[in-house]
C-alpha cells in the first residue's frame with residue numbers, strides 16, 4: 001500500500017511512535033487522540049486478546065471489530081476513563097459516530113473506502129476532486145471523516161452511490177474502528193495527518209447519499225433469480241440490492257432467497273453478506289427482528305450457523 005510520506009513532522013512522529021510501540025500502547029494513544037479532538041470513544045475487541053470481548057452472544061470470528069460495550073450509550077470523551085479502559089487490557093478504540101457533534105451541530109459521516117482511492121474515483125467520475133479531510137488508513141483502504149448537516153439524518157445507506165462506490169458510509173447509529181487499533185491482519189489503523197480535521201462533506205456527496213438508488217429490470221431479475229439462471233444477483237452488494245428492491249409483498253421472500261444464497265457463499269468460503277442483507281432488509285422496511293429471523297432460518301436451512 002502506498003501512503004503519503006510527505007506528511008507534516010508531527011504526523012510522522014505519531015505514526016512512527018504507533019509503529020514502534022507494542023500493540024497495547026497504540027490503542028491508548030489512538031483513543032487519547034480521539035477524545036482530545038472531540039470524538040467519543042469506546043472499546044472494541046482486540047485481535048491479540050485471548051478471546052473476543054464483544055458483547056454478542058456468539059462471535060462470527062472476525063476479531064478486533066466487535067464492541068465491548070453498548071456503544072450508543074457507553075462512549076466517553078473523558079481522558080481519565082480512556083486511560084482506565086485502554087491501559088487495563090487489549091482493546092481497540094472505536095468512534096461512536098452518532099455521538100459526534102461538529103460545527104453548527106453537524107453530524108459525523110465516515111466514508112469507508114474498501115481500497116485505496118475508491119472515493120477519489122467516485123469523485124473523479126463526477127468531475128469532482130475529493131477534499132483532503134481527516135483520514136484514517138485501514139487494512140484495505142481508508143476512512144474519511146466529514147461533517148454533514150443533522151437535518152439530512154444520514155444513515156449507512158449509499159443512496160445513488162450503490163454499485164458505484166467500492167466501500168460503505170457510516171453515519172447516525174454506527175461506529176468505526178479508530179486510529180491506533182490493530183486489524184486482524186496485523187495492519188494498524190493510522191491517522192494520515194493528526195492535524196487535519198474533518199471538512200464539511202461536499203454537496204455532490206450529500207446529494208448522492210440522499211438520492212434513492214436506481215435498479216433496472218426488477219421483475220426479470222427476480223424471475224431469473226428464482227430459476228437460478230445466469231444473471232442472478234450474487235455477492236454482498238448484489239444480494240443487498242436485490243433485497244432493497246423489494247416491494248412490501250415480496251420483501252420477506254426476497255430476503256429469504258438472498259439469505260440462502262448468502263449462506264451458500266459463506267459456506268463455500270466466500271464473503272458473508274449477512275450484515276449487508278440485514279441493512280438492506282431494514283432499509284426496505286422490514287423490522288430488524290423480522291429480518292434477523294428470516295436470515296437465521298435461511299442460514300439454518302443451508303446448514304450454516306448465522
Ligand SMILES: [Zn+2]
Nearest residue numbers: 052054059066
Ligand atoms: Zn466477536
